[in-house]
Amino acid sequence: MPNNSYSQMQCSLCRKVVNTHSRYDFPVYDPRTGFGLCKQCIKDLNNAISAHEDTEAKDHAIEAAEEITSEISRIRPHIIKDYLDQYIVNQDRAKKVLAVAVYNHYKRMKYGLDNKDGDDIEKSNVIMLGPSGCGKTALLMHLAKLLNIPFAVTDASSLTEAGFVGSDVEVAVRNLYYAADKDISRTEHGIIYLDEFDKLARKSGENNSITADPGHEGVQQALLKMIEGGVVEFTAQGQRKHPEAPTIKINTTNILFIVGGAFVGIDKIIAKRIKKQDTAIGFGAEVIGKDNKPKFNELIHKVRPEDLMKFGIIPEIIGRLPVICTLETLDEDALLRILTEPKNAPVRQYEKLLKMDNVELEFEETALKAVAQKAIKRKTGARSLKGIIEDVMLDIMFDIPKSDTPRKVIITAECINDGAEPIIKEL
Ligand SMILES: Nc1ncnc2c1ncn2[C@@H]1O[C@H](COP(=O)(O)OP(=O)(O)OP(=O)(O)O)[C@@H](O)[C@H]1O
Numbered sequence: 001m002p003n004n005s006y007s008q009m010q011c012s013l014c015r016k017v018v019n020t021h022s023r024y025d026f027p028v029y030d031p032r033t034g035f036g037l038c039k040q041c042i043k044d045l046n047n048a049i050s051a052h053e054d055t056e057a058k059d060h061a062i063e064a065a066e067e068i069t070s071e072i073s074r075i076r077p078h079i080i081k082d083y084l085d086q087y088i089v090n091q092d093r094a095k096k097v098l099a100v101a102v103y104n105h106y107k108r109m110k111y112g113l114d115n116k117d118g119d120d121i122e123k124s125n126v127i128m129l130g131p132s133g134c135g136k137t138a139l140l141m142h143l144a145k146l147l148n149i150p151f152a153v154t155d156a157s158s159l160t161e162a163g164f165v166g167s168d169v170e171v172a173v174r175n176l177y178y179a180a181d182k183d184i185s186r187t188e189h190g191i192i193y194l195d196e197f198d199k200l201a202r203k204s205g206e207n208n209s210i211t212a213d214p215g216h217e218g219v220q221q222a223l224l225k226m227i228e229g230g231v232v233e234f235t236a237q238g239q240r241k242h243p244e245a246p247t248i249k250i251n252t253t254n255i256l257f258i259v260g261g262a263f264v265g266i267d268k269i270i271a272k273r274i275k276k277q278d279t280a281i282g283f284g285a286e287v288i289g290k291d292n293k294p295k296f297n298e299l300i301h302k303v304r305p306e307d308l309m310k311f312g313i314i315p316e317i318i319g320r321l322p323v324i325c326t327l328e329t330l331d332e333d334a335l336l337r338i339l340t341e342p343k344n345a346p347v348r349q350y351e352k353l354l355k356m357d358n359v360e361l362e363f364e365e366t367a368l369k370a371v372a373q374k375a376i377k378r379k380t381g382a383r384s385l386k387g388i389i390e391d392v393m394l395d396i397m398f399d400i401p402k403s404d405t406p407r408k409v410i411i412t413a414e415c416i417n418d419g420a421e422p423i424i425k426e427l
């Protein structure tokens with residue numbers, strides 16, 4: 001009997017001839033080619049695939065465990081700090097806090113793999129507070145590079161509750177998934193940085209006017225489960241969410257969440273609390289400067305969960321961000337160092353570029369000072385340093401390659417302040 005009959009068919013795989021009463025006995029069959037597979041073969045194939053997937057998953061777990069063990073011996077907190085010191089000026093306390101948080105994060109992962117009894121070590125998610133341009137994002141980027149794990153920054157202020165116009169909170173995990181080149185197991189061990197987190201503060205927090213703000217509080221609520229650790233499901237990039245759309249599932253249990261922001265005004269909240277306590281026990285108000293303004297750099301390290309609550313962060317979120325990492329405002333001295341000391345310092349980068357044209361670059365001490373002072377006026381921390389230098393360097397970078405003569409370019413304070421020409425000497 002030819003195998004295109006529904007009463008007797010031959011399986012193209014096992015070659016067995018099967019007597020069938022209906023086409024449902026022969027789930028795979030193409031009448032055009034005569035290709036068919038019997039139920040038993042399909043069952044066998046399915047079993048083979050799931051057995052294969054099980055081994056694959058086990059192998060992945062073993063690999064992950066081995067990787068974590070080797071990382072733990074490599075990334076001791078002091079090693080992390082030494083590495084960060086090469087790129088980031090000051091912020092010693094933040095570096096230490098982050099180094100310990102990351103180290104504990106790895107230990108927690110290892111503990112979870114070794115002890116399946118469920119008594120987990122608490123997650124060391126971090127909340128970072130510090131003024132704009134003081135190095136929050138830069139610190140984390142270097143940290144992720146050292147750890148060789150995926151890292152994604154998501155702007156928290158762009159997130160909305162499900163059902164509202166905007167991005168759902170899952171976007172943060174989706175960004176990490178793409179940063180990890182769509183590798184699920186790498187995604188599940190990455191770092192998610194939620195920038196501008198302070199913008200999610202409940203408007204009725206002390207720092208704001210008393211208007212109802214269900215939207216922002218809703219986003220904080222929506223973030224809870226994700227930060228604590230759970231399975232997050234999202235559709236691939238660009239795909240609309242509908243019930244049949246294929247989804248990607250990521251378990252966030254081992255993802256380190258770091259939220260950060262400038263938290264403008266938090267220093268006043270801290271000062272107010274301390275003042276209240278201090279007058280009770282008789283201390284002077286040493287946290288208030290001569291100009292009657294709170295001393296930011298001293299106050300910020302004294303922040304407590306209750307201050308964050310006053311700011312408008314809901315207590316449930318604060319409870320899930322046990323590590324508080326504070327950064328200071330950068331003063332003129334720090335900005336001067338940022339210009340020249342870090343491995344990727346802007347001045348060093350221009351020196352290297354010009355050296356390739358046989359040109360020596362020198363910034364006079366007064367010129368560097370002028371750059372730092374200009375940056376301080378702009379109130380964006382170290383962020384504007386690069387721009388100020390780029391402005392003066394543009395013409396030089398354009399003109400220098402016109403000739404091959406070895407030269408020396410000297411940038412003076414006048415170049416920075418009044419747009420004067422730099423001094424160029426032939427060598
Ligand atoms: N302490 C620092 N040491 C070295 N470079 C720094 C430091 N702080 C900032 N920078 C440099 O300044 C630029 C801006 O810093 P960064 O993006 O980290 O600021 P931020 O704290 O995240 O600010 P924002 O709150 O506005 O996001 C980066 O190019 C970074 O390299």
Ligand SMILES: [Mg+2]
Binds near residue numbers: 136137138195
């Ligand atoms: Mg930033």
